Amino acid sequence: MDKPILIPRLFTKIVERTSLKLVNSLRDVDEAITGIHYIYGHPLEVLNTLMLMSGDADLRFKKYPLITLFLDIKETSSPGFYSEADLHFLIITGTNPNYTAPQREDFSFTPILHPIYGEFIEQIRKSGLFSFEGSTPKPYERFDRLFWGKEGLYGVEGNIFNDNIDAIEFKIRLKVKTQNC
Numbered sequence: 001m002d003k004p005i006l007i008p009r010l011f012t013k014i015v016e017r018t019s020l021k022l023v024n025s026l027r028d029v030d031e032a033i034t035g036i037h038y039i040y041g042h043p044l045e046v047l048n049t050l051m052l053m054s055g056d057a058d059l060r061f062k063k064y065p066l067i068t069l070f071l072d073i074k075e076t077s078s079p080g081f082y083s084e085a086d087l088h089f090l091i092i093t094g095t096n097p098n099y100t101a102p103q104r105e106d107f108s109f110t111p112i113l114h115p116i117y118g119e120f121i122e123q124i125r126k127s128g129l130f131s132f133e134g135s136t137p138k139p140y141e142r143f144d145r146l147f148w149g150k151e152g153l154y155g156v157e158g159n160i161f162n163d164n165i166d167a168i169e170f171k172i173r174l175k176v177k178t179q180n181c
Helices: 007-029 043-054 101-127
Strands: 037-041 066-076 084-095 140-146 149-152 155-159 165-176
Touching: 007 037, 007 066, 037 043, 043 101, 066 140, 084 101, 101 165
Parallel strands: 037 066
Antiparallel strands: 066 084, 084 165, 140 165, 149 155
């Protein structure tokens, strides 16, 4: 029997490499940024972890920017691969709740979220851990989430997180290579 591949753990090094590549340019935008952080788990577990971090004086300013991988992961068999996995990510940064959409673009998306997203995708490609169609992994769903909240009749009703955040949410399908075992 093949040794199981713990897919969420594969992204620890990918996020570390993304952080190393971008940390200096992100600090130019916000000197409080210590790096890009990573959490995986059920969405409620992620929210609870972030709430606990908010209550810790040492950790509350070390949460963002953050890449989260939401579990559960749907895996299907794929000949010649360990599995084909559907992954659901959220890249998050703190924001000002009073920002307008253009301000969010100027202060959250353009200098922080879009560079992290682009470099994260590049680091997935460079990792050699996955196979995908084409030369670059391409998400099959992607959303810029301005002051992300739950969907209501007229859009966002309230903030899902306790913090004021902007985010890029995306889903991607990757084939996990068997030689990673």
